[in-house]
Amino acid sequence: MPGPGYAYFGSEEEQNVLDVLRRWRETRETFGALPPASQIDRFETEVAARFGTPYCVAVNSGTSALLTALAALGVGPGDEVVVPGYMFVASLAAIVYSGATPVLAEIDESFTLDVEDVRRRLTPRTRAIMVVHMLGAPSAMDALTALAREHGVAVIEDVAQACGATYRGRLLGTWGAAGAFSLNPFKVVTAGEGGFVLTSDARIHQRAFSFHDHGFLPGKPEGGDGDLLFGLNLHMTEFGAAVARAQFGKLEEILDRTREVKRAFVERVPQRPGVRRRTLHDADGECGTLAVYVFADATAARAVADELGATVLGESPKHNYARIPALPALTSAEHPSAPFRPALAPEAAAGYRPGSLPRTDDLLGRSVAVAIGLSDAYLGAGFGVTVRSTEQEIELAASRFRAALDRALG
The missing domain is CATH 3.90.1150.10 (Aspartate Aminotransferase, domain 1)
Structure with a gap:
């Protein structure tokens, strides 16, 4: 049993997966788009409501969530991102593949970012601080967000290991410009594999959606207001969303x-x-x-x-x-x-x-x-x-x- 969510698998997960199969069977003779209200749509709506944020983008892994968040914030070549030396390698990999440069910072005895060491490592090229909530516990979010505001840089929260945790009553993943989550087997709740990005900013949401889905705008139109992006295919699957919805109901x-x-x-x-x-x-x-x-x-x-x-x-x-x-x-x-x-x-x-x-x-x-x-x-x-x-x-x-x-x- 890798994570606690595994112990709670039951009829709810099974029913949601069967609903996916049933819907596919019922629509297999139709032409055009699948009907609305997919498991992914419902997952995004329910998670956004659970966290009190207007926007959620479901993706296929926590790594994709981090990369999507970086892309949504416009982080890229020439930028630096401060990240703790104790994290999971995906935090580093996402920064590296964004084209930015990871700048390692010390942890304190909470095993999360040492705020004063972060301060020492900020430069004119710093674009973001990636806060990693390691081992299920929150970082010092008030001090870190204040530091970020002081220097005009963004905060990205890596909440892979701390889904549902709070800091001073506020859910992790809602403190920064974007929060990235993982739903792999070693997390609090699981979809087998998957992840999601939270944000309260409409433009960040548009860029995150476009990046994770071939450049489409939210709602799938090919044209309209928004930044033009070459997106990737980082979708969560319907099966993953089905399992994740049931797990979130038990969080x-x-x-x-x-x-x-x-x-x-x-x-x-x-x-x-x-x-x-x-x-x-x-x-x-x-x-x-x-x-x-x-x-x-x-x-x-x-x-x-x-x-x-x-x-x-x-x-x-x-x-x-x-x-x-x-x-x-x-x-x-x-x-x-x-x-x-x-x-x-x-x-x-x-x-x-x-x-x-x-x-x-x-x-x-x-x-x-x-x-x-x-x-x-x-x-x-x-x-x-x-x-x-x-x-x-x-x-x-x-x-x-x-x-x-x-x-x-x-």
């Missing part, structure tokens, strides 16, 4: 249960010297999908992770900038790591090599994540509990964790 139930299980687990692991829980900018607003423990000593963190069959967070190959060799390879003249764009200047590699973000390196090297409903060994969460765990199972997992702490910390 509050899923989050309530995930948070309940997390509370039950962390209450069974008392605070002690040598380790503490991750800083949360808004403890009430997080999803609760992971319980992150920060150790004073990297050796102790590794010992606990090894005993539990997990890894420290720094060992993830696709979440830690220092373990993404394609980053410094962006400067390779002979074999640049991003097709369709020229290599970056050689001096750019200095900001991408291991050791470029010492605070991020330090935090990731001495931190362990316990799965709470989200099981993802690649992320480092290879040990923990699920949203279906009983009180006895939660106690057993907590007991194992406490015992590992005892042996590592004495």
Whole structure:
């Protein structure tokens, strides 16, 4: 069970998928366009209403959502986008394929962007700050949006790991100019694969829609008011939308249960010297999908992770900038790591090599994540509990964790 939404698959998802098949069967002899009110249309309408935004564009993945958001904002060659060194590689890839240059910034003890380090990395070429809400919890959105306004740059929220989370009562994905979401199996809710973009700006919506659908304007007219774009085909499928609609109908139930299980687990692991829980900018607003423990000593963190069959967070190959060799390879003249764009200047590699973000390196090297409903060994969460765990199972997992702490910390 990769993400908590998996545990809630039921008749609602099945019925929606069957509705797609039935509609296709009933219209297979017709000519022209399929009838309105597709699953995708309904998904976009329902999600926009759920988040209180006027516009939602459904796409085929979280990566496509990020790329679509960048295109909608007009980010491109010559621009810089500040992004945390702890993210998922899709955040970087979307920036790279937009033609812009990723500028890595440190994280703080929330494992999200360090606001003051972002400030230091802003330049006249900065076009956007990509805020990544890592491990189910919100970034410091008031400070980051204030900083962006001060410097006249856009905020793009990568909400892939934090769907349904809030910051000070406001849903993530609605703070910035655009919010990008993923619905893959390792997320709070899932469509199997898919994603979506939220925005409150009509022009951003038009550009996002046109980019994701061959340049068509919203509603599919070929002409009218709006920016002319060569779009791609980044559609969500009807089947994906069918599953996603059912999952979103259960989002509050899923989050309530995930948070309940997390509370039950962390209450069974008392605070002690040598380790503490991750800083949360808004403890009430997080999803609760992971319980992150920060150790004073990297050796102790590794010992606990090894005993539990997990890894420290720094060992993830696709979440830690220092373990993404394609980053410094962006400067390779002979074999640049991003097709369709020229290599970056050689001096750019200095900001991408291991050791470029010492605070991020330090935090990731001495931190362990316990799965709470989200099981993802690649992320480092290879040990923990699920949203279906009983009180006895939660106690057993907590007991194992406490015992590992005892042996590592004495």
